[in-house]
Amino acid sequence: MIELTDVHKAFGSNKVLRGVNLSIPRGTSMVIIGGSGTGKSVLLKCILGLVTPDSGTIRVDGQDVNTGDRDAFLARFGMLFQGGALFDSLTVWQNVAFRLLRGSLKRPKLEAREIAIEKLRRVGLKPEVADLFPAELSGGMQKRVGLARAIAAEPEIIFFDEPTTGLDPIMAGVINELIREIVTEMGATAMTITHDMSSVRAIADNVAMLHDGVIKWTGPVAQMDNSGDPYLDQFIHGRAEGPIEAVR
Amino acid sequence: MSLSAPLARLGRTVLGMLAMVGRVALFAISTVTHLFRPPFYGREFLHALLQIGWLSLPVVGLTALFTGGALALQIYAGGSRFNAESVVPSIVAIGMTRELGPVLGGLMVAARVASSIAAEIGTMKVTEQIDALVTLSTHPMKYLTLPRVLAATLALPVLVGVGDAIGIMGGYLVGITRLEFNAAAYLKNTADFLEAWDVISGLIKGAVFGFIVATMGCFYGMHSGRGAQGVGRATKSAVVAASVLILAANYILTELFFSA
Numbered sequence: 001m002i003e004l005t006d007v008h009k010a011f012g013s014n015k016v017l018r019g020v021n022l023s024i025p026r027g028t029s030m031v032i033i034g035g036s037g038t039g040k041s042v043l044l045k046c047i048l049g050l051v052t053p054d055s056g057t058i059r060v061d062g063q064d065v066n067t068g069d070r071d072a073f074l075a076r077f078g079m080l081f082q083g084g085a086l087f088d089s090l091t092v093w094q095n096v097a098f099r100l101l102r103g104s105l106k107r108p109k110l111e112a113r114e115i116a117i118e119k120l121r122r123v124g125l126k127p128e129v130a131d132l133f134p135a136e137l138s139g140g141m142q143k144r145v146g147l148a149r150a151i152a153a154e155p156e157i158i159f160f161d162e163p164t165t166g167l168d169p170i171m172a173g174v175i176n177e178l179i180r181e182i183v184t185e186m187g188a189t190a191m192t193i194t195h196d197m198s199s200v201r202a203i204a205d206n207v208a209m210l211h212d213g214v215i216k217w218t219g220p221v222a223q224m225d226n227s228g229d230p231y232l233d234q235f236i237h238g239r240a241e242g243p244i245e246a247v248r
Numbered sequence: 249m250s251l252s253a254p255l256a257r258l259g260r261t262v263l264g265m266l267a268m269v270g271r272v273a274l275f276a277i278s279t280v281t282h283l284f285r286p287p288f289y290g291r292e293f294l295h296a297l298l299q300i301g302w303l304s305l306p307v308v309g310l311t312a313l314f315t316g317g318a319l320a321l322q323i324y325a326g327g328s329r330f331n332a333e334s335v336v337p338s339i340v341a342i343g344m345t346r347e348l349g350p351v352l353g354g355l356m357v358a359a360r361v362a363s364s365i366a367a368e369i370g371t372m373k374v375t376e377q378i379d380a381l382v383t384l385s386t387h388p389m390k391y392l393t394l395p396r397v398l399a400a401t402l403a404l405p406v407l408v409g410v411g412d413a414i415g416i417m418g419g420y421l422v423g424i425t426r427l428e429f430n431a432a433a434y435l436k437n438t439a440d441f442l443e444a445w446d447v448i449s450g451l452i453k454g455a456v457f458g459f460i461v462a463t464m465g466c467f468y469g470m471h472s473g474r475g476a477q478g479v480g481r482a483t484k485s486a487v488v489a490a491s492v493l494i495l496a497a498n499y500i501l502t503e504l505f506f507s508a
Contacts, residue, residue: 050379074385085380087372099384102287149384 301403316418369469404458
């Protein structure tokens with residue numbers, strides 16, 4: 001269970017998060033939606049400790065994320081970054097097995113490579129890709145490698161930051177399906193941030209909408225279309241008219 | 249406009265500079281403290297040693313060769329005004345080992361390495377690779393900064409030593425081919441007047457300059473702004489800061505080592 005209570009974060013005079021309250025039950029898939037620049041990525045980075053909130057508490061299974069063993073805490077997480085964030089200087093398999101080649105989860109090199117190739121296969125990539133460098137891959141393949149890296153150490157919690165951004169609709173659909181399948185078969189808790197409504201419908205158990213630094217609406221994905229919330233309605237139908245100010 | 253406005257601007261600039269000095273100092277201290285806390289990434293260290301040390305040899309060697317040759321010509325031209333042409337070998341050797349070897353070597357490595365480190369780490373930052381490292385339980389200071397700083401601190405003295413030898417050889421080649429020195433006499437003169445401390449002080453300077461170069465590259469890379477412009481600015485700042493600090497540190501070290 002991930003619980004955020006009254007989380008605030010400002011960058012200078014720009015108040016990005018103004019009291020976020022949210023809870024994500026264990027083993028469920030939560031998708032955070034909201035317009036560009038509404039603080040979705042900041043919220044996710046606050047949970048991981050990449051950004052320190054100004055106030056409020058964030059707990060994972062009852063434990064404050066800022067206390068305890070940081071390595072053990074991070075070992076529970078996997079993350080797919082928006083641009084993949086693959087390490088240019090390492091081959092694909094070394095990227096996937098990064099966590100398995102060093103630190104507390106270190107394995108023998110051959111075993112780590114085998115696991116990496118298995119994870120690559122799981123995301124639909126052939127073993128021949130393993131020895132290529134990230135720059136030799138297409139955008140869709142890089143996303144898949146990023147996904148393979150996120151699940152390589154079998155994490156309990158997986159974060160997906162804009163998993164389909166920059167992909168064509170077919171590849172986006174493939175990535176959405178992969179995420180749904182993997183989260184279900186691993187039984188992981190997932191948190192995805194996106195503004196792609198097809199991703200929301202494919203991935204989410206629950207949806208939360210972030211706007212003006214607070215959660216405007218949260219509930220099961222099945223209730224999203226009948227929420228009665230004007231902000232959510234405007235967003236999911238992509239209307240220019242409504243309570244969310246659209247800059248023309 | 250109030251008369252105090254220029255003073256206020258000046259004050260803000262000074263405070264900003266002091267804050268920057270403080271941030272750089274804390275960054276350098278943090279890097280050093282990581283040296284004594286595991287884990288240590290040996291593979292990254294060896295890779296950095298190759299990139300910073302071995303691959304800088306051509307540029308440092310060529311710089312030293314031409315500088316040694318030009319130095320011999322200048323000292324000969326100056327010395328001939330008061331019949332002191334014979335000092336060319338000893339002054340070339342002392343000048344190269346004490347000053348020109350470490351300073352020019354440091355500046356060339358600053359241009360080549362500080363820029364490359366800042367651009368690489370800056371790009372990693374804007375493409376979220378640094379964040380990815382953290383989520384993969386790997387401390388960026390340990391994985392990116394410490395190996396580079398350690399490699400540069402150890403590689404620069406070696407580069408300076410090689411540069412000294414090549415620079416002296418440049419002076420020797422010019423001396424025997426253009427200035428009509430006897431080859432054996434040139435070498436004997438060099439050996440007779442060159443002291444161990446001349447060489448050692450230059451090597452110590454090299455280590456300090458190596459630390460400065462890599463620290464500046466890593467600092468500005470880690471604090472790079474967004475986008476291509478941010479990385480470009482970080483790269484430029486790293487080279488400028490490293491070069492200025494090398495020259496400042498050279499003066500301070502020269503005062504420490506050689507002031508009467």
